[in-house]
Amino acid sequence: SQELEQSPQSLIVQEGKNLTINCTSSKTLYGLYWYKQKYGEGLIFLMMLQKGGEEKSHEKITAKLDEKKQQSSLHITASQPSHAGIYLCGADGHPGGSEKLVFGKGTKLTVNP
Amino acid sequence: DTEVTQTPKHLVMGMTNKKSLKCEQHMGHRAMYWYKQKAKKPPELMFVYSYEKLSINESVPSRFSPECPNSSLLNLHLHALQPEDSALYLCASSHRGEQFFGPGTRLTVL
Numbered sequence A: 001s002q003e004l005e006q007s008p009q010s011l012i013v014q015e016g017k018n019l020t021i022n023c024t025s026s027k028t029l030y031g032l033y034w035y036k037q038k039y040g041e042g043l044i045f046l047m048m049l050q051k052g053g054e055e056k057s058h059e060k061i062t063a064k065l066d067e068k069k070q071q072s073s074l075h076i077t078a079s080q081p082s083h084a085g086i087y088l089c090g091a092d093g094h095p096g097g098s099e100k101l102v103f104g105k106g107t108k109l110t111v112n113p
Numbered sequence B: 001d002t003e004v005t006q007t008p009k010h011l012v013m014g015m016t017n018k019k020s021l022k023c024e025q026h027m028g029h030r031a032m033y034w035y036k037q038k039a040k041k042p043p044e045l046m047f048v049y050s051y052e053k054l055s056i057n058e059s060v061p062s063r064f065s066p067e068c069p070n071s072s073l074l075n076l077h078l079h080a081l082q083p084e085d086s087a088l089y090l091c092a093s094s095h096r097g098e099q100f101f102g103p104g105t106r107l108t109v110l
Helices: none
Strands: A004-007 A010-014 A019-025 A031-037 A043-049 A055-058 A061-066 A071-076 A085-092 A107-112 B004-007 B010-013 B018-025 B031-037 B044-050 B053-057 B064-070 B073-079 B087-095 B098-101 B105-109
Touching: A004 A085, A010 A019, A019 A031, A019 A085, A019 A107, A031 A061, A031 A071, A031 B098, A043 A055, A043 A061, A043 B098, A071 A085, B004 B087, B010 B018, B018 B031, B018 B087, B031 B073, B044 B064, B044 B073, B053 B064
Parallel strands: A010 A107, B010 B105
Antiparallel strands: A004 A019, A019 A071, A031 A043, A031 A085, A055 A061, A061 A071, A085 A107, B004 B018, B018 B073, B031 B044, B031 B087, B044 B053, B064 B073, B087 B098, B087 B105
């Protein structure tokens, strides 16, 4: 079965600093999703990446997919306290998509003002 | 309407109670999901409904019973739960692979 490993497990940064979170898959990635979750709340969809080399940005968050390395990275530029939360990567292991997403264990981000 | 709603937000129940969780979406999505999330853990898939039919059951105990009355509604019926079933229960719906999550129901079993 597919497994996703996220690093780091937790991250504390000063407001204004840049940061990167990584997600590495044990199997070929056919679709990679990034979500953000505040404690005890639902997941907020950030981005979906489907093609090798694909890169997407939304506001100050950029995600890239390296298909060969079976890895995705999430980069936040000039972090703000509002970026704090748990970032989860999710993946489906079937070409053409599937109904079953597997999630990484998450990266807890703290941004100090 | 671009959201998934879940009720109730919080639920406390005894081990002999019967209760139901409700999920609703009006985005026309044909796949709906139930996930269970324990503290500091990622969500774990429980059930998937596709076009109102159960397509995936991740070997969930029968004390959890899903129901999809129509394309907009998804219920999770709970009966004779155990304290270890206490968790955040998340509902999601999907379109073209992108899953939209509801805010969750925080369930406590006493």
